[in-house]
Amino acid sequence: MEHFRSSCTSILIGKAASADGSVIIGRNEDSRSSWPKTAVVHPAAHHDEAPMFKSKDTEVEFALPKDSLQYTATPEWTDKYGLFEEDGINSAGVAMSATESAYANARVQGFDPFVEHGIIEECMITVVLPYVKSAREGVRRLGQLIETHGTGEANGILFADHDEAWYMEVVSGHHWLAQRIPDDGYAVVANQLSIEAVDFDSPDFIVDAGLRTFAEENHLWRPGTPFSIRRIFGTDDPSDRIYNTPRVWDGHQLLSKQTAAAETPIDSDLPFIMRPDRPLQVEDAMRFLSRHYQDTPYDPAGRMPDAKLSHSFRPISVTATQESHVLQLRPNLPAAIANIHWLAMGVPSQSQYVPFFAGLTDTPANYKVGALPASLDSAYWQYKLTSVLVDAHPLRFDNLLGNTQDDVHAKLVALVAATDAKARTLTAADDLAQLATKATFSAAKTADEAWNKLRMKILEQSTALGKLTFKMDPNL
Incomplete structure (x- = not known):
């Protein structure tokens, strides 16, 4: 083996x-x-x-x-x-x-x-x-x-x-x-x-x-x-x-x-x-x-x-x-919400930690797929693509990457806090599981949307940074 x-x-x-x-x-x-x-x-x-x-x-x-x-x-x-x-x-x-x-x-x-x-x-x-x-x-x-x-x-x-x-x-x-x-x-x-x-x-x-x-x-x-x-x-x-x-x-x-x-x-x-x-x-x-x-x-x-x-x-x-x-x-919360599986696909310094509430009953679709050859329906490959784009010109895109990570994380912290508050009003196990699942899907969507915009912005700006870039004659 x-x-x-x-x-x-x-x-x-x-x-x-x-x-x-x-x-x-x-x-x-x-x-x-x-x-x-x-x-x-x-x-x-x-x-x-x-x-x-x-x-x-x-x-x-x-x-x-x-x-x-x-x-x-x-x-x-x-x-x-x-x-x-x-x-x-x-x-x-x-x-x-x-x-x-x-x-x-x-x-x-x-x-x-x-x-x-x-x-x-x-x-x-x-x-x-x-x-x-x-x-x-x-x-x-x-x-x-x-x-x-x-x-x-x-x-x-x-x-x-x-x-x-x-x-x-x-x-x-x-x-x-x-x-x-x-x-x-x-x-x-x-x-x-x-x-x-x-x-x-x-x-x-x-x-x-x-x-x-x-x-x-x-x-x-x-x-x-x-x-x-x-x-x-x-x-x-x-x-x-x-x-x-x-x-x-x-x-x-x-x-x-x-x-x-x-x-x-x-x-x-x-x-x-x-x-x-x-x-x-x-x-x-x-x-x-x-x-x-x-x-x-x-x-x-x-x-x-x-x-x-x-x-x-x-x-x-x-x-x-x-x-x-x-x-x-985490202490002092219903179990379905208290325990969080923070997950960053790919290289953590070039990815986003997304909160998966452990009481969830399902995971987002793009986290359930991923194979070889690469396909962009997969969260793994979505984050790996961002890594490749950033690595090509790190000094150019590090700040853009870091700003996206910080902005998304702030939103995820707010989502966790709102989920905690809602959980304290619930007692039924099914309701808590539903909340854990909904909050996880919302967190993943927040990260997915922001990182798709980041990838497209890096792609757009990278088009002028290739080895064949040459200052063009404005008179032609």
């Missing part, structure tokens, strides 16, 4: 670190620059007999629970290589994002190698999210599946509910653990095993029963020393300092500039858990996932002339981003 992994970037924010008490998780799904995504909602279901799941990728097969919850997801345009549903929120208010691909070192793989027919990224959302009612339950369900069937990859998985955010790391073929993000903290992750010292007696860690024994018996860890996942199971080499740690540094500079001032992009010991300089808005998560080292010499799309530095490090927002999501679990 051919496996496609997502080399992504993630963020998790605790409820006391956010301005409104939301628990927030988000991730860029980075794989290939031309590989469409869709957005769907799966209804709750009941089966008289336990349905069987079989992966088209690894061929792992097992029974699923008879009852499943409703959940949102962003599957790929084809299931040829598996489902890759990647992210979503279920009707119990649990959010999940899978996965943040990582690397386990060669010594660890020698003692517990990855398995060919196991649980991997492509099916994790599908076999976990519809069946759990808390973030902790999500960690334990996925952990049990990995212990039973093994995994073919080292990965990080994000879980959240209205009380907690958890980051789970799969560190070898059958071993895993998870750490709770402190309520007043946040974490950013970039393709590394990132959890630091584990406290086995703390309720803020969930660890598979054999992890400590496995590390001790294979002399990966010596009792009396810190049990650092990053050091025991992860990697620390020059490629990390080009590809991974600079993105973590960029996030710390954005959200904790005062306390992270002494950090550099090539530090090997950047903290996993951080405290922000200020209460964080959902826009801060979006801004982080849209970063490409703006206002630094390392920005490959910047206005600074030093070409040597501008491509030194891998940015957070890249052309290979298929979709970016921010999953916001």
Whole structure:
């Protein structure tokens, strides 16, 4: 089987670190620059007999629970290589994002190698999210599946509910653990095993029963020393300092500039858990996932002339981003409206985060389609076209792009506020589901109309910017 992994970037924010008490998780799904995504909602279901799941990728097969919850997801345009549903929120208010691909070192793989027919990224959302009612339950369900069937990859998985955010790391073929993000903290992750010292007696860690024994018996860890996942199971080499740690540094500079001032992009010991300089808005998560080292010499799309530095490090927002999501679990609102699946198709720095209220019963038509070859009935391709047009002349169109993003986002914030107010007057589940669906369709339409105008304006202005442009003789 051919496996496609997502080399992504993630963020998790605790409820006391956010301005409104939301628990927030988000991730860029980075794989290939031309590989469409869709957005769907799966209804709750009941089966008289336990349905069987079989992966088209690894061929792992097992029974699923008879009852499943409703959940949102962003599957790929084809299931040829598996489902890759990647992210979503279920009707119990649990959010999940899978996965943040990582690397386990060669010594660890020698003692517990990855398995060919196991649980991997492509099916994790599908076999976990519809069946759990808390973030902790999500960690334990996925952990049990990995212990039973093994995994073919080292990965990080994000879980959240209205009380907690958890980051789970799969560190070898059958071993895993998870750490709770402190309520007043946040974490950013970039393709590394990132959890630091584990406290086995703390309720803020969930660890598979054999992890400590496995590390001790294979002399990966010596009792009396810190049990650092990053050091025991992860990697620390020059490629990390080009590809991974600079993105973590960029996030710390954005959200904790005062306390992270002494950090550099090539530090090997950047903290996993951080405290922000200020209460964080959902826009801060979006801004982080849209970063490409703006206002630094390392920005490959910047206005600074030093070409040597501008491509030194891998940015957070890249052309290979298929979709970016921010999953916001808000307090003190009816569940259908409280949980928002903010979705940006394509490159987040050149796209728009659109609010999909998790209690919806359907998704807009252009989010349900998208394939190869490209077709402009698809939201994915609509936003990717805008990226291509902007990339051709970024200095000319960056301001126009940014103004459109800001104008649309302001309208979407107002729409969310109006939807919240309406939701507080409703009690019936059907009415709330109808409101969630209507508001989502309205949000998507607002973004679609503005971005179509943007594309046409860029197209119009680009016609005079081609290589064959020449000052014409006015007398001819």
